Amino acid sequence: MTAVTGTAARVDVNRTGPQPVRATLADGREILFFSAGEPTVPGVDHRDLPPRPAESPTRLRRDPQIGDWVMIAPARQQRTYQPPRAMCPLCPDPDGRSSEIPAADYEVAVFENRFPSLSTAAVGSGFVLPAATGLGIETAGYGRCEVVCFTSDHDGSFARLTAARARLVVDVWAHRTADLLARDGVAEVYCFENRGEEIGVTLAHPHGQIYAYPFRTRRTAGVLGRAAAYRVDTGRNLFEDILAREVDGGERVLVRTEHVTAFVPFAARWPAEVHVYPNRHCRNLTELTDPEADDLARAYLTVLRGYDALYGAPLPYVASWHQYRSAADGSGPAGDEAEGYLHAELFSIRRSADKLKYLAGSESGRDAFVTDKTPEQIAAELRAAIGRSRRLG
Amino acid sequence: MTAVTGTAARVDVNRTGPQPVRATLADGREILFFSAGEPTVPGVDHRDLPPRPAESPTRLRRDPQIGDWVMIAPARQQRTYQPPRAMCPLCPDPDGRSSEIPAADYEVAVFENRFPSLSTAAVGSGFVLPAATGLGIETAGYGRCEVVCFTSDHDGSFARLTAARARLVVDVWAHRTADLLARDGVAEVYCFENRGEEIGVTLAHPHGQIYAYPFRTRRTAGVLGRAAAYRVDTGRNLFEDILAREVDGGERVLVRTEHVTAFVPFAARWPAEVHVYPNRHCRNLTELTDPEADDLARAYLTVLRGYDALYGAPLPYVASWHQYRSAADGSGPAGDEAEGYLHAELFSIRRSADKLKYLAGSESGRDAFVTDKTPEQIAAELRAAIGRSRRLG
Structure with a gap:
């Protein structure tokens, strides 16, 4: 695992994306409002929140056996757990008394998580990840955890967003990626959505999250390691070849447009696993052209x-x-991340209408997955489901 | 990931363990009965089972992105799912008509899984894992999956076994490890138990499983890679140093006996995570002395x-x-596995009396764990729980 530390990265934003309206919550956390239409007018957060801790409330410990960093966040025991609808912290709150979002309405809102796994508190820009050798290595849980609200509609879902709103979310992710990757000590920016009580989601309101990790995660390290080895073996980019092979064969392709597949x-590990690639090699969302971002939002929907x-x-x-760092000037390589290829990986834990896939001994103990459907079966079922969803409308 | 293929490994069994009574189930699968007392007398399996498939019913595909092998086992869709108690396939069946275990009673029974993730069918000893490069790599799902029944008592649990029975199970694991590691094409032998409906266990009768993988798993490759790097850095064994550090500090130690800690x-990743080490560096269960095996069984209980x-x-x-290959002569190194250190890792997905830990975006998508208890809190709670269990008897 290569840790990237203290890098003053510059990320070229090739598109001019939406610029947020910024405000501050009662305890000093930042909130950003993004709009495709009229800018949101933030209200005042009148809640009597305890001040944010002066030190990061979380710690990082390095597992000496495998080298992973583990985020230890005891304050998350207090996090909001399936609140009643009237107390939803992600609904718009014109009075600034009951939710995290003091505004009469909003399109897309992003704010710092009140119960974060990683925090910038007190560490500032001086954070340097400790060297990777030795035992007993512990440090502050530096980083940033953001919540991204996709819509003010409590009962909505990402799937029911309009194409225009989905595109705005893509632009918001790109904005946050550029902003966070540019910060000292951030090694990796990870945009994700957990959806469903079955995987432990504690708030029903449609939202995703962004983690700015101060370390390179094991998965990213593994993928970049494979891509580097593939380049040595073949002189080619691993992901370009994966995409070309899927397009050639076609039996597992679900969506193919001018810009996106x-x-x-x-080798799908998960039920309903789907990967979404731009057809052109980009490292992250900021490199997409307008038509590519439109296509990506539509294919994702x-x-x-x-x-x-x-x-x-x-x-x-x-x-x-999955996003990687662009070169500083937008063209040349950015270390081993130049081999990385922007894409989304989606998967479910539901393996049939009435059964879940559990990670048990082989998966959790050995990282060795067993599946009970072939990837071709999964593709046939999803293709049929996409057909049904299109007919429904 | 280094794949070990076609190795005719020899494993020294330093202790004389129990020898099984062997029998054959109706479809040709092997069943082994282990006893500390009188040998079990197997009955005849009279069931009208379909013959085992002539070819392995499972396939291995190599994930080109990360290098893992994925086991694709569509036949497992038909596996027995929470049967009524009277149809439990793991209860003793004197008539040989209703369960997998044709015997009036048994102590510990081991048989080949009827719905395996890996199978020796039709591949025989000629299996060679394909080279690790390239895309689209697929091969037969060679290997062996065994079910280990710890007791004939349907309503029991491992925790409620006697110390003598737990010791017999340790000996059975050692026997199976030696047997399976000695087979051509087996890279890794993995003994494990999944317990609880919450993690997807489909049969309530107390049992564990053994997977003989034809590949080195990602976790094992990662751990051995760290151990090799640690040897280069320090000249020492990683696991011996981890154990020494825990014993020195003591704040996270739960059990410390002459032979076991x-x-x-x-850097516990999971709720209630506990590691159990022998105090002497052994690669696998077959290397334990009698007193060590006794202590290990008791500490595990x-x-x-x-x-x-x-x-x-x-x-x-x-x-x-976690087990590794012994040297062929029981003394010298066995490749990079010589650094491996026999131990058990136990963990739960229950993070409080009423909440589960779910693997979501950070864990499943990035292998980056967030916990909401410090390892010291976990140790204090488990120490108190062990105290309560001792007073209860």
Whole structure:
């Protein structure tokens, strides 16, 4: 695992994206409002919140056996757990007394998580991740955790957003990626959505999250390691070849447009696993052109609408964006991240209408997955579900 | 990931363990009965089972992005799912008509899984894992999956076994490890127990499983990679140093006997995570002396009894044994596995009396764990629970 520390990264934003209206919550956390239409007018957060802790409330410890960083966040025991609807912290709150979002309404709102796994508190820009050797390595839980509210509609879902709103969310993710990657000590920016009580979601209001990690995660390290080895073996980019092979074969492709391809991967580990790639090699969302971002938002919606049609009920899922650092000047390599390829990986833990996939001994103990559907079966079922969702509308 | 293929490994069994009575089930699968007392007398399996498939019913595909092998086992869709008690396939069946175990009673029974993730069918000893490069790599799901029944008592649990029975199970695991590691094409032998409906266990009768993988799993590859790097850095064994550090500090130690130590690890990722080490560096269960095996069985029981006292209800858990290959002559190194250190890792998904830990975006998408208890809190709670379980008896 290579840790990237203290890098003053610059990320070129090739598109001019939406600029947020910024405000501050009662305890000093930042909130950003993004709009495609009229700018949101923030209200005042009148809540009597305890001040944020002067030190990061979380710690990082390095597992000496495997090298992973573990985030230890005891304050998260107090986090809001399935509140009644009237107390939803993600609904707009014109009075600034009951939710995290002091505004009469909003399009997309982003704020710092009140119960974060990582925090910038007290560490400032001086954070340096300790060296990777030795035992007993512990440090402050530096980083940033953001909540992204996709809509003010409590009963909505990402799948039911309009294409324009989905595109705005893509632009918001790009904005946050550029902003967070540019900060000292941030190694990796991770946009994701957990959806469904079955995977432990504690707030029903449609939202995703962003983690700015101060370390390179094990998955990212593993993928970049494979891509580097593939380059040595073949002289080619791993992900370009994966995409070309899927498009050639076609049997697992779900969506193919001018700019984007969605497919069930050759070695799908999860029920309903789908990967969504731009057709052109980009490192992250900030590199997309306007037409590419439009296509990506639409393809992503198509997959999510197919998800909910698969068993005729909202599908629990994780949507996991893989992004890498652009070169400082937007062209040349950015270390080993130059091989990285922007894409989304979506998967569910629902393996049939009435059964869940559990991670047990082989998966959790050995990282060795067993699946009971072939990727081709998964693709056929999802293709049919996408067809049904299109007919429904 | 280094794949070990076609190795005709020899494993020294330093102790003389129990030898099984062998029999054959109606479809040709092997069943083994182990006893500390009188040998079990197998009956005849009279069931009209379909013959085992001539080819392995499972396939392995290599994930080109990360290098993992994924086991694709569509036949497992038909596996027995929470049968009524009278149809329990793991209860003794004197008539040989209703369960997998044709015997009036048994102590410990081991048989090949009827719905395996890996199978020796049709591949025989000629299996060679394909080279690790390239895309679209697929091969037969070679290997072996065994079910280990710890007791004939349907309503029992591992925690409620006697120390003598727990010791017999340790000996059975050692026997199976030696047998399976010696087979061509087996890279890794993994003994584990999944316990609890909350983690998807489909049969209530107390049992564990053994997977003989034809590949080195990602977790094992990662751990051995760290151990090799640690040897280069320090000239020492990683696990010996981890154990020494835990014993020195003591704040996370739960059980410490002459031969065995159980502790919450420094960077526990899971609720109630406990590691159980022999105090002497052994690669696998076959290397233990009699007193070490006795101590290990007792310490393991102590932890499991503490688990069930933690919230006053059966705790869902995964118990995951880490074993490595002994040198052929029982002394020198066995490749990079010589650095490996036999131990058990136990963990739960229950993070409080009424809440589960779910693996969501950060864990499943990035292998980056967030916990909401410090390892020291976990140790204090488990120490108190072990105390309660001892007073209860």
